[in-house]
Amino acid sequence: MVLMKRKKKESRAEMPFLDHLEELRWRILRSAFYVIGFSFLGYFLVGQLDVVSLLKLPIEPFLQDGQLVFTRPTDAFLITIKLSILIGLVFAFPFLFYEGWGFLAPALYDHEKKHVLPALLAGSGLFLVGAWMAYLWIIPAALRIMLSERFVGQGLVPLITAGDYFAFATQIILAFGIVFELPLIMVLLAIMGIVNPQFFANNRRYAVLVAAVVAAFVTPQDVLTMLMMWAPILLLYEVGIFVGKLVWRRGRENTISGT
Secondary structure, three states: OOEOOOOOOOOOOOOOHHHHHHHHHHHHHHHHHHHHHHHHHHHHHHHHOOHHHHHHHHHHHHOHHHOOEOOOOOHHHHHHHHHHHHHHHHHHHHHHHHHHHHHHHHHOOHHHHOOHHHHHHHHHHHHHHHHHHHHHHHHHHHHHHHOOHHHHOOOOOOOOEHHHHHHHHHHHHHHHHHHOOHHHHHHHHHHOOOEOHHHHHHOHHHHHHHHHHHHHHHOOOOHHHHHHHHHHHHHHHHHHHHHHHHHHHHHHHHHHHOO
16 A cells, blocks of 8 residues: 655644543534434424335335335334434434544644535535435336346245335445445545555455445345446446546645645
């Protein structure tokens, strides 16, 4: 790994280790409050916006009478709670990102701190793009293949429960939202001078393997959805390399010119 040795500012005071732990504790607590607070908002939105019906749209054409079934009295309640938490995580994401950045900020230089707002906006946007792409294209495409006549037309009748489907859909949506942060992470590493993007370019073969492992871990346990995530991860990896090289080159030119 090609690492740039960062010079420490002489005026920068070092925080004691216990103070670091105390700050981390408070940031984790605030993050938990953000998630809980927005989950209450999510509970309200689940009912008002009929989120269950919206999330059910991709599988509706494959259902008998267009209805999902549940087998336990608690299923409908638990689905509502899980969707509320999912919405809470989506709304809380910018605040969680800010808390994480705020914990790292004391170790950054002034010219690096100015990237916090663009990074916050970019991170939120990428998360939403990934989640929307999963809902709009990935889930319908996966269902069309897995529930096609080639597989279920052999005396097999799908009886899909609400709990199984919503667990499948929400896992894919969250996974794609998180994976879409990959280019941003790579660019931030280049901005802060921690990793030269050429390092990522030189290790593409390892990235292919790591991407396959990540895709298998964060998606439901089937090969199809794993492949559907594996390809975007590799594409996002290449985007991160390309943008990271532009940022790295610009940073080096600014260093040479003294700006």
